[in-house]
Amino acid sequence: MFGNLSDRLSDTFKNLRGKGRLSASDIDATLRDIRRALLEADVALEVVKSFIAAIRERALGDEVSKALNPAQQVVQIVNDELTKILGRENKRIQFAKSPPTVIMLAGLQGSGKTTLAGKLAKWLKEQNQTPILVAADLQRPNAVTQLQILGEKVGVPVFAPESGNGVGDPITVAKDAIAHAKKAQFSVVIVDTAGRLGIDEEMMQQAIGIRDAVSPDEILFVVDSMLGQDAVNVAKAFKDGVGVTGVVLTKLDGDSRGGAALSVANITGAPILFSSTGEDLDSFEPFYPERMASRILDMGDVVSLIEQAQKTFDEEESKKLADKIANDEFTLQDFLEQMQQLRKMGNMKSLLGMLPGAGKMKQQLEDFDESEIARTEAIIFSMTPLERNGPKVLNGSRRMRIAKGSGTSVTEVNQLVNRFEQAAKVMKTMSKGGMPNIPGTNPVTMGGAVGGGYIGGKKSTTKKKGSKSGNPAKRAAENQGLGFSQPQESKPGSAFGLRN
Amino acid sequence: MFKFLKRLRGKDVDASSPVEENQPAAVIEVLPGSDLPSYAPAPSETETESGTEATVAQSGTRTDEKEIAKPDLVSVELPKRSLGTGIRSLFSGAMDIDGLEDILILADFGVETAEEIAAELRGEANRQGVTTDPELRLLLKDLLAKRLSRNDSALNLDDGTLPYVILVVGVNGAGKTTTIGKLARWLKDGEWEVVLGAADTYRAAAVDQLETWAKRADSPIVKPVKEGADPASVAYQTVEMAIRTQADIAIIDTAGRLQNKKDLMDELGKIRRAVEKQAKISEVLLVIDATNGQNAMSQARAFAEVAEVTGIVMTKLDGTAKGGILYSLQKELNLPIKLVGVGEQINDFAFFSPEEFAKGLVAKK
Numbered sequence: 091m092f093g094n095l096s097d098r099l100s101d102t103f104k105n106l107r108g109k110g111r112l113s114a115s116d117i118d119a120t121l122r123d124i125r126r127a128l129l130e131a132d133v134a135l136e137v138v139k140s141f142i143a144a145i146r147e148r149a150l151g152d153e154v155s156k157a158l159n160p161a162q163q164v165v166q167i168v169n170d171e172l173t174k175i176l177g178r179e180n181k182r183i184q185f186a187k188s189p190p191t192v193i194m195l196a197g198l199q200g201s202g203k204t205t206l207a208g209k210l211a212k213w214l215k216e217q218n219q220t221p222i223l224v225a226a227d228l229q230r231p232n233a234v235t236q237l238q239i240l241g242e243k244v245g246v247p248v249f250a251p252e253s254g255n256g257v258g259d260p261i262t263v264a265k266d267a268i269a270h271a272k273k274a275q276f277s278v279v280i281v282d283t284a285g286r287l288g289i290d291e292e293m294m295q296q297a298i299g300i301r302d303a304v305s306p307d308e309i310l311f312v313v314d315s316m317l318g319q320d321a322v323n324v325a326k327a328f329k330d331g332v333g334v335t336g337v338v339l340t341k342l343d344g345d346s347r348g349g350a351a352l353s354v355a356n357i358t359g360a361p362i363l364f365s366s367t368g369e370d371l372d373s374f375e376p377f378y379p380e381r382m383a384s385r386i387l388d389m390g391d392v393v394s395l396i397e398q399a400q401k402t403f404d405e406e407e408s409k410k411l412a413d414k415i416a417n418d419e420f421t422l423q424d425f426l427e428q429m430q431q432l433r434k435m436g437n438m439k440s441l442l443g444m445l446p447g448a449g450k451m452k453q454q455l456e457d458f459d460e461s462e463i464a465r466t467e468a469i470i471f472s473m474t475p476l477e478r479n480g481p482k483v484l485n486g487s488r489r490m491r492i493a494k495g496s497g498t499s500v501t502e503v504n505q506l507v508n509r510f511e512q513a514a515k516v517m518k519t520m521s522k523g524g525m526p527n528i529p530g531t532n533p534v535t536m537g538g539a540v541g542g543g544y545i546g547g548k549k550s551t552t553k554k555k556g557s558k559s560g561n562p563a564k565r566a567a568e569n570q571g572l573g574f575s576q577p578q579e580s581k582p583g584s585a586f587g588l589r590n
Numbered sequence: 591m592f593k594f595l596k597r598l599r600g601k602d603v604d605a606s607s608p609v610e611e612n613q614p615a616a617v618i619e620v621l622p623g624s625d626l627p628s629y630a631p632a633p634s635e636t637e638t639e640s641g642t643e644a645t646v647a648q649s650g651t652r653t654d655e656k657e658i659a660k661p662d663l664v665s666v667e668l669p670k671r672s673l674g675t676g677i678r679s680l681f682s683g684a685m686d687i688d689g690l691e692d693i694l695i696l697a698d699f700g701v702e703t704a705e706e707i708a709a710e711l712r713g714e715a716n717r718q719g720v721t722t723d724p725e726l727r728l729l730l731k732d733l734l735a736k737r738l739s740r741n742d743s744a745l746n747l748d749d750g751t752l753p754y755v756i757l758v759v760g761v762n763g764a765g766k767t768t769t770i771g772k773l774a775r776w777l778k779d780g781e782w783e784v785v786l787g788a789a790d791t792y793r794a795a796a797v798d799q800l801e802t803w804a805k806r807a808d809s810p811i812v813k814p815v816k817e818g819a820d821p822a823s824v825a826y827q828t829v830e831m832a833i834r835t836q837a838d839i840a841i842i843d844t845a846g847r848l849q850n851k852k853d854l855m856d857e858l859g860k861i862r863r864a865v866e867k868q869a870k871i872s873e874v875l876l877v878i879d880a881t882n883g884q885n886a887m888s889q890a891r892a893f894a895e896v897a898e899v900t901g902i903v904m905t906k907l908d909g910t911a912k913g914g915i916l917y918s919l920q921k922e923l924n925l926p927i928k929l930v931g932v933g934e935q936i937n938d939f940a941f942f943s944p945e946e947f948a949k950g951l952v953a954k955k
Contacts, residue, residue: 287909319698344761
């Protein structure tokens with residue numbers, strides 16, 4: 091029924107791709123599709139209008155008609171314009187010249203400010219800052235308690251002189267917090283404030299009061315990425331009310347199409363600094379406009395993936411492993427080690443979501459049960475070293491023993507062995523720079539084999555890139571063939587998969 | 591406005607037998623037991639007093655404290671609550687029929703629905719020869735009100751299978767806990783006995799937040815023994831307590847979860863099953879933030895499938911969001927909007943009234 095924005099645009103472009111030259115009516119038809127896709131992705135109407143106008147102007151210009159591949163050109167333009175709205179370069183948080191740097195959080199109720207405060211504190215601590223959290227949400231029942239618990243979890247002190255629940259003056263709290271932070275030499279002060287509606291004069295006045303009391307270096311506007319058309323009104327109200335120096339997008343791990351990001355960036359003119367992608371306190375990362383645009387266009391978020399991988403993977407170890415794979419020495423033991431490494435890397439789903447072309451398998455990714463890994467682990471743990479290093483010795487009675495030992499069934503053991511053999515084959519091909527396209531190697535259903543696919547692929551990433559089409563849509567399509575044998579859902583004639 | 595069935599609290603009611611006029615906030619009338627299908631051995635055409643004895647005599651459980659005797663029921667009519675000025679008009683100036691589609695899109699009706707409504711209104715206006723601004727507004731109001739009206743928008747608190755269990759679900763930050771607080775207070779005001787269950791064992795201080803609301807609503811709360819405890823067991827204990835204390839209603843708060851997290855969604859199924867071991871679930875309310883756009887559809891679809899949602903609560907309608915998505919939620923997914931939230935205060939909520947909603951949308955500023 092609904093795909094996400096990336097799916098829709100890639101469908102639109104697929105229709106364009108077949109053509110050598112584009113007529114004005116082709117472009118108009120495409121733009122209509124794009125308009126609709128953006129609207130259904132909750133991009134605000136006024137933003138859509140200006141976006142479409144900009145694209146039309148460029149698309150009808152010489153740029154496209156003279157281009158060798160006009161469709162590719164339109165994609166490029168859409169990508170450019172998306173990136174332009176989202177902010178071209180990635181901005182960083184502004185630290186004050188003389189500490190403490192004061193960061194104030196503001197936003198609607200339920201946008202995720204308090205949780206974000208905890209994540210931000212953790213992140214800052216990892217950047218060798220000494221943050222302190224300030225509980226200035228005295229409105230919502232037990233917001234103060236919530237912040238205190240989060241502070242404790244991330245090991246950051248919380249300044250909370252008032253217990254909240256409607257008692258106390260947030261402005262006084264904020265003022266005292268700054269004095270306290272200066273005296274105790276904290277480097278960053280994070281002020282959590284109550285959720286408020288843009289039209290609530292009194293509450294907006296209070297926010298201004300807090301702002302004036304702490305003179306923040308950053309006023310971060312915390313926005314739920316599921317926000318609809320109202321994003322425009324809300325963004326305007328906060329921009330004109332308390333002011334906004336940066337935006338944080340929350341709940342990006344949901345299946346919302348994230349149109350609010352475009353709207354808010356466009357209306358506030360402030361950079362999107364961070365995105366928040368899950369409930370645990372690590373699910374927080376700097377926002378990269380190009381990546382977001384690419385993600386919207388389904389070109390994948392390879393850069394994030396690699397960065398995250400580098401954090402965890404030991405270069406040398408990976409090389410060793412890649413050699414093993416190439417020489418056909420890859421064993422279940424390696425398979426297990428990889429899986430454990432991969433787990434270290436964090437949530438499997440968000441990891442896989444970064445792969446190019448993964449947009450289409452998002453749902454499958456979400457359905458993927460992480461406990462599957464645990465089961466796979468259990469099975470391998472139940473094997474002897476001999477079996478792990480040479481699965482060929484696994485006969486019926488060995489399999490039976492393993493199944494019993496791991497609390498699984500023989501069928502599951504068989505499945506794992508089959509998957510492993512397939513995966514080993516795939517990886518061997520990939521490590522040689524080939525393009526495996528073996529049905530049934532979908533990493534999701536393959537369970538643990540994902541790790542293998544990744545490592546093998548990593549070594550040859552650059553090589554593969556060179557061989558790929560410069561056309562993002564085509565590339566996405568290629569990538570989809572890259573082991574993710576996902577059935578094409580779109581039917582001709584309904585480029586957007588719209589409900590009819 | 592809506593009729594509900596609640597437990598007849600024996601002694602109090604007996605003492606001041608015809609309760610009807612005594613309660614300005616809630617009109618109570620005694621019902622013949624025959625109206626209650628779930629009440630097998632109910633005496634027909636007898637008033638409650640004799641009904642009590644008949645029921646008890648037949649089931650013979652008066653002396654047995656552990657086995658709960660079937661309660662006597664009264665029909666209650668609760669005062670109508672108005673949206674007030676919660677809904678903001680779609681139109682800042684005169685109504686422009688050509689611009690209607692865009693205006694509906696801006697109100698989060700969604701592209702397709704907006705096109706459909708705009709086309710229909712245009713057709714209807716032509717047919718009726720309506721051209722003036724007030725006439726067009728009236729036409730649009732009628733069209734919306736008619737399409738939004740349905741007969742299942744009351745809370746399911748009328749089948750007599752006490753305690754009624756209400757499960758409250760939704761994504762993070764939608765306003766579940768606040769909604770429960772308001773609902774509990776309102777029921778309490780109508781002299782219902784409510785038990786709250788804090789099955790949001792995940793988010794920091796969620797239990798404390800509900801506890802604060804429980805105090806405000808003067809209702810007991812069942813809390814998990816520790817953070818991260820099994821929400822299903824909290825739900826189970828909540829129902830258990832409701833049965834033990836002969837409460838009318840158990841309202842269970844759940845942790846916010848994004849609809850695409852399969853494992854978290856599956857947990858809702860587990861909570862459901864835990865509750866159903868002891869009681870029927872009367873109502874699964876999905877709380878949706880009115881500022882959300884089209885993603886609300888995805889939320890509703892997923893929650894309806896997993897948690898068997900029976901009604902929707904639209905929160906934060908007091909902001910600038912128009913909540914147009916509720917139209918598609920009702921029409922496309924066939925889920926009734928039951929309640930709306932219009933502020934942070936304990937009384938800031940109302941039953942959803944299509945007429946009021948439509949009126950608010952077309953109102954002249």
